Amino acid sequence: MYLARRLFSILVTLLIALTIVFVLFRLLPGDPASALLGPLSSQEARDNLTESLGLDKPMLEQYGIYLGNLVQLDLGTSFSQRLPVMDVVWPAFVNSLILVLATFIVAYGLGALLGVVLAWYRGTRFEAIGSFAALALRGAPTFWIAILLVSLFALNLKWLPAAGMTSIQNTGEVSLSTYLSWDFVKHLILPVAAASIYALGLPLLLVRNSMLDVIGTPYVELARAKGLSQKSVMFKHAARNAMLPAVTASAQFIAWAMGGLVVVENVFSWPGLGTTIVDALEVRDYQLAQGALASIAALVVSLMLIADLVTAYLDPRVKLS
Amino acid sequence: MSTLAARLPFGARIERFKGSYTAQILSQVVRDRLALVSLGILLFFTVIAVIGPFIAPYDPRDRLMDENGQLLVIASPSAEHLLGTTNVGRDIFSQLIVGTQAAFIIGGIAAIAEVAIAIVLGLVAGYYKGWRDNLLMRAVDVAYTLPVEPVAIVLLVFLGQSMWTVILAIVLLSWRNATRVLRTQVLSVSERAFVKGARVAGASDFRILFRHILPTILPIAIIYLPVGFGNAIVAEAAISFLGFGDPELTTWGLMLREVFDAGATQTAWWWIVAPGLCITVVVSSMFFLTRAFEDVLNPRLQKR
Numbered sequence: 001m002y003l004a005r006r007l008f009s010i011l012v013t014l015l016i017a018l019t020i021v022f023v024l025f026r027l028l029p030g031d032p033a034s035a036l037l038g039p040l041s042s043q044e045a046r047d048n049l050t051e052s053l054g055l056d057k058p059m060l061e062q063y064g065i066y067l068g069n070l071v072q073l074d075l076g077t078s079f080s081q082r083l084p085v086m087d088v089v090w091p092a093f094v095n096s097l098i099l100v101l102a103t104f105i106v107a108y109g110l111g112a113l114l115g116v117v118l119a120w121y122r123g124t125r126f127e128a129i130g131s132f133a134a135l136a137l138r139g140a141p142t143f144w145i146a147i148l149l150v151s152l153f154a155l156n157l158k159w160l161p162a163a164g165m166t167s168i169q170n171t172g173e174v175s176l177s178t179y180l181s182w183d184f185v186k187h188l189i190l191p192v193a194a195a196s197i198y199a200l201g202l203p204l205l206l207v208r209n210s211m212l213d214v215i216g217t218p219y220v221e222l223a224r225a226k227g228l229s230q231k232s233v234m235f236k237h238a239a240r241n242a243m244l245p246a247v248t249a250s251a252q253f254i255a256w257a258m259g260g261l262v263v264v265e266n267v268f269s270w271p272g273l274g275t276t277i278v279d280a281l282e283v284r285d286y287q288l289a290q291g292a293l294a295s296i297a298a299l300v301v302s303l304m305l306i307a308d309l310v311t312a313y314l315d316p317r318v319k320l321s
Numbered sequence: 322m323s324t325l326a327a328r329l330p331f332g333a334r335i336e337r338f339k340g341s342y343t344a345q346i347l348s349q350v351v352r353d354r355l356a357l358v359s360l361g362i363l364l365f366f367t368v369i370a371v372i373g374p375f376i377a378p379y380d381p382r383d384r385l386m387d388e389n390g391q392l393l394v395i396a397s398p399s400a401e402h403l404l405g406t407t408n409v410g411r412d413i414f415s416q417l418i419v420g421t422q423a424a425f426i427i428g429g430i431a432a433i434a435e436v437a438i439a440i441v442l443g444l445v446a447g448y449y450k451g452w453r454d455n456l457l458m459r460a461v462d463v464a465y466t467l468p469v470e471p472v473a474i475v476l477l478v479f480l481g482q483s484m485w486t487v488i489l490a491i492v493l494l495s496w497r498n499a500t501r502v503l504r505t506q507v508l509s510v511s512e513r514a515f516v517k518g519a520r521v522a523g524a525s526d527f528r529i530l531f532r533h534i535l536p537t538i539l540p541i542a543i544i545y546l547p548v549g550f551g552n553a554i555v556a557e558a559a560i561s562f563l564g565f566g567d568p569e570l571t572t573w574g575l576m577l578r579e580v581f582d583a584g585a586t587q588t589a590w591w592w593i594v595a596p597g598l599c600i601t602v603v604v605s606s607m608f609f610l611t612r613a614f615e616d617v618l619n620p621r622l623q624k625r
Contacts, residue, residue, distance in 0.1 A: 017466040027479040139605030141558045144597035226451045259468030263559045277471050277564055282477050300466045
C-alpha cells in the first residue's frame, strides 16, 4: 500500500517535471528553425524543419505528442549527433548513474564513518578541526576542487587520467567489460573524489549531531553498563540509530548530485548527462538538450523513490505516517 | 477589532522578544570565535564589494602591454600585477576585486528574493493548509526534481545571458529549501494559543499572518539569508564556469572558466587558486555565521 502510494505520487511529480521541461523548451523567443539553421537559411528549409519538428501544430497537440513519444521512449532526433536522442542519452544516463552512485557510496560511507568518529572525540581539538573542515569544504565550488585535483594528481603527479571515461578514445563501443575494467576505475577516482569532498559534509555533520543525541539515551547507557567496549557501544548500538537522519537526507543529496555533477562531468569530460546537456546547448541542439533534461528529471525521480523505499525499510515508522 | 487582538495577553510580541533576539545573536557571535572571524571576513569583502571598482589598479577588461609594447600573456605575479595577468593580458588582481561586487550583488539579491518568496509561500501553505498546502508541497517536490545547474543553463539560453537572468534562474530553482522549512514552522505556530486567540478576537487573516505568525518564523527565515547567499554565489560560479553566465560581467566563476579554457591550471596556479579561494572563504564564512545563528535558535546545540 505504501509502495503504491509513493509510486503514484512520484509518477505525478515526474509528469509535472516533464511538463515543465516541455514548457521550458517552448520559451525560446522567435522561430526555433531559424535559430537552428542560422540567418542565412532559406525559407523553405526553415518551413521543412518546423514541420518535421512538429512545431507548426497547436501547442496542446505538441504536448500530447511529446508525452506519447516519451512513453515510447522516443525523444526525437539530435541534429548535432545525427542520431536518435535516445541513443545519445541512454549511455550518458548510465554513465551519470554510475558517477552518482559511486559518489553516494563514497560520500555517505566516509561521511557517516567520520561523523561517528567526530562524535566519539567530541570536545577535542581533532573534532573542532574536523567539523571546521567539513563545513569549510562545503563552501568550495565542486568544479574548483575538481580542477585542483586534476592539476595535482593527473597533470603534475601523473598518477591518474585527467579526463574521459576510458583510455580508448571515442570508439563509441561501450560494453559491460568497459565498466568492469581497472582502466575505468582509474578514470572514476578523481571525479568521485571531487564530488565526494563536497557531498560528504552533509552526512558527516548529520551523523555527528544525531550521534551526540543518541549517546545520552538510556539504551546506550545500558549497553555501556553491560560492560561492552567503547567501540562496540559506538558502532553497534549508537551509530545504528544515528544513521537515520543521514538516510533521510539522501534525497537532498540526489537533488544536489545531478546539478553538481554537471560541472564535475564537464571538468573531466565524463560522457554523462551533464556533458551532454552542456554540449547540446552550446550548439543549440534543443531536441537533445530537452531529452537530456527529461532524463535528468527521470533519474532524480527514480533515485528519490529508491531513497524513500530504503528509508521506509530502515524506519518502519515512516510507513505508518 | 485588530487593536483588540494586539492587546491580548498572548500576543506575538511575547514570543518575539524572548530576551532580545538581536542581543542573543550578537553575544553568540562574539562567543563563537569562528563566527566572529567569519563576520570580520565578510565585512572586509563587503567593503571591497562597495569600493572595488574604485581601488582596482587596472580596468579588469583592459589588455595590458609591457614597456616594449608586448601583450602581457600570463605574466607571473609582480609588484605591478599582484596576481599576474591572464592569457589575454588582463590583470587578475583587478578582476578579483571587481568580481567581489558581482558576487555580493548576485548573492545578496538572490538570497533576499529567495527568503521573501519562502516566507510568503510558507505562510500561505502553513496557515491555510488544505489545497493550497497540497499544491505548494507538490510544487516543492517537483522543484527538487529539477537540479539547479542544468535547468538554469537551459533557462539562460532562452532568456538571454545577463546578470538579472542569472539571478532569476537561481531564485526560480532555490526557493524550495527555505519554503519547506518555513511551512513546517508556520504549521506548528498556527496551532499555538496566541494565534487561536487572535482569531477568536476577530483579527483578519492578513493581520494574523504578518503581525502574529511572521515575527515567530522570522528568526528561522533569517538563517536562510546567509545560506542562500552562499549557495547563490556557488551556483553563479558554476553557471559562469559552464559558459552560460553574463559574458560581460567579471565574476569569480568567469575567471575560473577563463583559466580552465586557457589550459593554464598548471603554469599559473595563482590564477586558479585565487578566485576559488575567494568563493570558498566568503561562502564558508556565511555557513559559519549560520551555525552561530542556529545555536541561538536551538540552545540544546550550544552545550556541545
